[in-house]
Amino acid sequence: MKTTSKLKQVTIRFAGDSGDGMQLTGTQFTHTTALAGNDLSTFPDFPAEIRAPAGTLYGVSGFQIQFGSNPIHTPGDEADVLVAMNPAALKTGLRYLRNNGIVIVNTDAFGDRNLRLAHYEENPLESPDLAGYQVFPVEMTRLTKDALEPVELSHKEKERAKNFFALGMIYWMYNRPLDATLDWIQQKFARKPEWAQANTLALKAGRNFAEATEIFTTSYQVDEAPIEAGIYRRISGNEAIALGFVSAGEQAGRSIFYGSYPITPASDVLQYMAQYKHFGVVSFQAEDEIAAVGATIGASFAGSIGVTATSGPGLALKGEFLGLAVMTELPLVVLDVQRSGPSTGMPTKTEQSDLFQAMFGRSGEAPVPVIAPQSPADCFWAAFEAVQVALEFMTPVIMLSDAYLANGAEPWKIPDLDKLPPVRARIVEAGTADFQPYRRDPETLARPWAIPGTPGLQHRLGGLEKQDGTGNVSYDPDNHQKMTEYRAEKIERVNRFVKPPExxxxxxxxxxxxxxxxxxxxxxxxxxxxxxxxxxxxxxxxxxxxxxxxxxxxxxxxxxxxxxxxxxxxxxxxxxxxxxxxxxxxxxxxxxxxxxxxxxxxxxxxxxxxx
Amino acid sequence: MAKDLHTEGNGAALKENFATDQDVRWCPGCGDYAILAQMKKVLPELGIPQAKTVFISGIGCSSRFPYYINSYGFHTVHGRAPTIASGVKLANPELSVWIISGDGDGFSIGASHLMHLCRRNIDVNVVLFNNQIYGLTKGQYSPTSPLGKITKTTPFGSLDAPFNPLALVLGAGATFVARTVDRDTRHMAEIFRRAAAHKGTSFVEVYQNCNIFNDGAFAALTDPQTKLDNLLYLEDGQPLVYGGETRYGLKVEDLALSRFEAGEGQDGEAHLHRETGMPMAYLSMLAELNQVPGMPTPVGVFRNDNRPTYDAMVYDQIEAVTQRKGKGNLKELFITGDTWQVD
Missing domain, CATH: 3.40.50.920 (Rossmann fold)
Structure with missing residues (x-):
């Protein structure tokens, strides 16, 4: 006798070997969950190693999703359900499982070799290790291979479909239709029909097995959440940032120059930006962190919207150039996707420890506005606002995201293009009488942006202190005091422009x-x-x-x-x-x-x- | 498509005066004055207006240069002028961009950026003032100071082997490489014209006398008594010959340039210099020539080759992708991937 019980929110963690397809499984479950009308938040937890050896503890790849009928703000502290595809996934995953939580285990993967690789002295399925949990042992590999009998693939290849078997079981458990994933399989494997057939059979077999077997007695219902009407897509923080920059460029009617050097966890943004050439984006992979910010400042000087991105160690390298950008009052956005430090630290792990560096990591008195997005979807708006403020106030802006936002994902309500705020650039037109490069706007204290190529506005910028107004080099003591105060006051006035926090x-x-x-x-x-x-x-x-x-x-x-x-x-x-x-x-x-x-x-x- | 600034002015001279109202603050007698004077003379001849000309420098005595040229200018961070210049040129390829640097700025703190600039072949002109000393910090040895040089930080003689600037930039792939000397003003002006006309990274080394901290470093090349015996003027298609009273020729023997006394009518035995399409082996012989005792210092254009510039390729690629994908549309971009409707 099977029963259905209602839940407000659930956290599931899929864990397996890097080659087990756990990210894919998690993403498919997430999409189906979104279509079911739940609110949700996800977080992938992949190994730092690029190709970790199979079966090892450090080779475990995890994907966690929290979903619910009420608003969901995090991927969940503790999982209610752990899907463990091998002993290493079980061992590392148990840390995230709540007491009395459900563990669904692929028993076929618990051979001697895998147990040894996971440093288990005895099989945990036969020991008291799992006493505090509800354990569901399933021969996923064998059942998948049985279901794939008619498919013309090797045994080894058939085994690879077992993640779809696992997904099928979870779909039954949470009363989910298979349609969206079946459609996806057809599209994805359109040119590999035997794989389309294998994954389809595995998914259905998993669902049917869960329904038929006596192991699973209860399925769960999570109702729709109250979500604002609109079109949504799932978005990660890094993806959202790239879209935010491109959108701000479009709104300003100016090209984005994105100069960066690869660094975890910021590299994705460079990869995304490199795809947006048809938006006029110039993406530049520089020879180092310093060159990345230097080229970006050069592009800002020449009239592009300069954006550079890095993580903590790279921000340290950019410090001197940020001082120049403060002195020359050029618009610039510096994205720091923070990671654990100091030094190389834990590059794939999150931290908020670059705040002081963002605030103070420059020589001299060099204040800059600092914005920190609050969720993956908010990364879009924070990137957009960072550009707005950089242009409005003619200043470098530091944006502090982090590894958690970068890789975490949540539903993003696709904004109405007509409602995107304007992005204003303070361009001085040719023929402006009595132009002075450091004559400030009385409201924002921003200086004008006179772009090389504009006749009649030739001027020289530099790191030496500027005379108020003319921008000529000045060593005058009172002038330095005044300019230092201007630079500080200008940043305070950003408060007049941005929305106060709620x-x-x-x-x-x-x-x-x-x-x-x-x-x-x-x-x-x-x-x-x-x-x-x-x-x-x-x-x-x-x-x-x-x-x-x-x-x-x-x-x-x-x-x-x-x-x-x-x-x-x-x-x-x-x-x-x-x-x-x-x-x-x-x-x-x-x-x-x-x-x-x-x-x-x-x-x-x-x-x-x-x- | 960006306009080609090399042909835009059709060589028609402009009446614009590139002097600024700022007082020039180099030491009296500094070689920098001669370089500034030649630059101000050449710029109007190029037919590129002040507003489309940009001078970018790092830090050092030479790097004050942009303040004295009435164009757009940017005095940036020590060693990093090539990075800023790359950004300027990539943001707007229609600008004529000059980098002013020195031996410390360009070959010590900023050496890597200079190499990468040459590798990419971004269409900018580099003028590197080589005085073989740190002037602005008051007399420490530089990466081009000779071994054994006594300076404030090497009171017992420098143990640091110097860089060979031209060998470095040739190796890094610079497509236009030349050398001139501050006192040889007409030669310098001609080299500036040639550098400006070249499409791609142009690198000009100017031997510049620092009369305060390293006076006479290039005296053998500037003293009327000795210069003819020490300077080899490179001219495309002309034999490698030089000399005052005694005339010498250079020919390639055993993978090196060897010298012979060239009597009347014997120039033809000397190797003919070619700027274009020459292998690195030949360019290295020239670049290393003045390290060989008794050999002259070549000045003039070592190399003038063409290959696609990075800045042009960037915009060609943008254009190609835009043609293929259509002009970017935010709405389509937003609706990429799996979307769903909430009612």
């Missing part, structure tokens, strides 16, 4: 949580869950623009008994807030290369509520 909750109370960038989803989930549990006196604000700090912050900080600043660093925003507002913030600082867990955040907030 305060979630009352303007005063017990605990205010202040986060920035990518921790938004986890903090929001924690705050919402605590409220649902009856804790009402919590407010939350997530900063997208970290520099300048929003005026709102100064107004509300004194209204709370405690201020919690959770960050994936040792307390960098906390330090900035303490220094600026003299408020005794409390940190929640975990530097593990992982996003902050909702449960950990809840405990931290609860502790402050009870203090």
């Amino acid at each position: 305060l979630n909750g009352p303007e005063s109370g017990e605990v205010l949580v202040v986060s920035w960038g990518s921790t938004f989803g986890s903090v929001l989930s924690a705050v919402e869950e605590l409220r649902a549990e009856g804790h009402q006196s919590i407010s939350f604000v997530n900063l997208r623009w970290v520099n300048p700090l929003p005026e709102l912050l100064g107004q509300i900080l004194p209204n709370f008994r405690k201020v919690l600043v959770p960050e994936i660093n040792m307390g960098q925003l906390g330090n900035l807030i303490r220094a600026r507002y003299l408020v005794d913030t409390v940190g929640h600082n975990l530097i593990k290369g992982q996003p902050l867990s909702v449960s950990g955040l809840k405990s931290a907030i609860l502790k402050l509520l009870e203090d």
Whole structure:
């Protein structure tokens, strides 16, 4: 007798060997889930090694999805279900599985060799290791091969379809139709009919097996979530960033120059941008990080929208040139997809530890605006806004994304093109009388952009201090004071242009949580869950623009008994807030290369509520 | 398609004066003055207006140059002028771009950028002032200072083997390579004209006297008593001959240039110099010639070859992709991949 039970949200983790097709399985499940109307968030967890040896612990590739009938803000702290295709996937995956969670295991992969590679001394399926979980052992390899009897492929090849068998089982478990994946298989393998047949049979066999077998007794129903009407697509942070830059260029009517040097986890963006030549994008893979920013500044000087991207170590190399961009007041966007540091650190793992570097990593007094997207889809808007501010204020802007946003994905509501905001460039026209390269706009303090090639506006820029107005070299003490103050005040005025952050909750109370960038989803989930549990006196604000700090912050900080600043660093925003507002913030600082867990955040907030 | 700036002006001279109102602040007697004077003389002759001319420099004495030329200018970061210039040219190939650099700027802190610029063959002109010393930081040895050189940081003599600038840029693939000397102003002007006319990366080394920290480094090449015996003027299609009272010829023997006394009517035995299509073996012989004791220093155009420029190829590719895919459409781009409708 099979029963169906209703769930509000579920987290599934698919884990297998790098060659087991887990990313594909996860992506297919995600698309079907989106079509079913659930809200969702996903995160891939692939090995750092390019071709890790099969069966090893470090060769495990994972894909996690949280979906629900309520709004979903993170890929989930803990999985409810772990699909483990081999012993290594089981061993590494159990860490993410909640107590009493479901484990679906491919028992055929638990031979001596794989057990040894996963450092199991005895077969965990026959030991008490899995006592706290609901274990579903399935001979996935054999069942797949049986189902593929009529297909003209070798045994080895047939085995490769077992990920579709696993997907079929999960589709049954969550009452999902197979249609979208079947369509995809037909399209993808249009030229390889035997593979189309194999994957189709495996998918159906998995579903039929789950339905028929006595192992699975319960299937689950997750209803549609209330989602704003529109057309959606699933988008990763890095993909969204590339689209944001291209869109801003189109809105400004100017070419994007994208100069970059490959570095994990920012390289994808260069790869995407290189495809957009028909949008007039000039993508330039430079010889090093310094050349990348140098060429980009050169392109900005010559009238393109200069964008460069890197990760922490590369930002360090670009520091000197960013000082030049501050001095010459040229528009420039510098994307830093942060990763664990210092030095090479853990290049595929996330961290928020470049905030200080973005704020202060230059010689002299060199302030720049800093924006940090708060979700994969928000990466589109943050990239767009970064360009807007760079052009509006004639300044370099640093955008701090991170490895979590870069690879994480969520539904993105495709924006209405007519509603994209304008992007204005401060171009000086030929024939402008009495042109001065450093005459500032009284409102924004931005200087004009006079582009080489324009007759009559010839001028010289450089790293030497500029005389106010004329831009000539000046060593005058009072002038240096004045120009330094202008450069600082200009960045403060970005607050007049950008949307202030939203305060979630009352303007005063017990605990205010202040986060920035990518921790938004986890903090929001924690705050919402605590409220649902009856804790009402919590407010939350997530900063997208970290520099300048929003005026709102100064107004509300004194209204709370405690201020919690959770960050994936040792307390960098906390330090900035303490220094600026003299408020005794409390940190929640975990530097593990992982996003902050909702449960950990809840405990931290609860502790402050009870203090 | 970008307009070809090499033919745009049809060589018609402009009346524009490229001087700025800024005081020139090099030391009195510095070789830089002569280079600035020749540049200001040549620029109007090129037929490219001030507004389409861009001078970009790094850091060092020579790098003040853009402030003294009435064009667009950018005094950037130490060693990095080639990067900025690459961005300028790629953003707008219709600009005539000059890089002004020195031996420290171009061959020490910025050596790699210079190599990559030559490799890509971006259509810009590099004028490298080689005075074999750090001037702006007041007299330390540079990567072109000779072995044993006594300077403030090498009080017992330099142990650092110097770079051979022309061998480096030839090896990196520069398509136009020339050398001139600050005191030889007419020669310098002609080399600037040739560099500007070349499509692709042009590299001009100017031996420049720093009369404060390295005075007389090139005296043998500029002193009227000795210069004819030490300078080999390279001219396309002409024999490699030089000399004052005694006339010498150079011929290729055993993969090297060897010298012979060329009597009346014996020039024909000397090797004929060709700027175009010559193998690296020959170019290396020329570039390394003045490292051989007793041999002259070649000046003039070492190489003038053509291959596609990176900047032109970038725009050709953009045009080709746009023709194939159609002009970019944001709406189509947004709706790429698996989409779904929520009602």
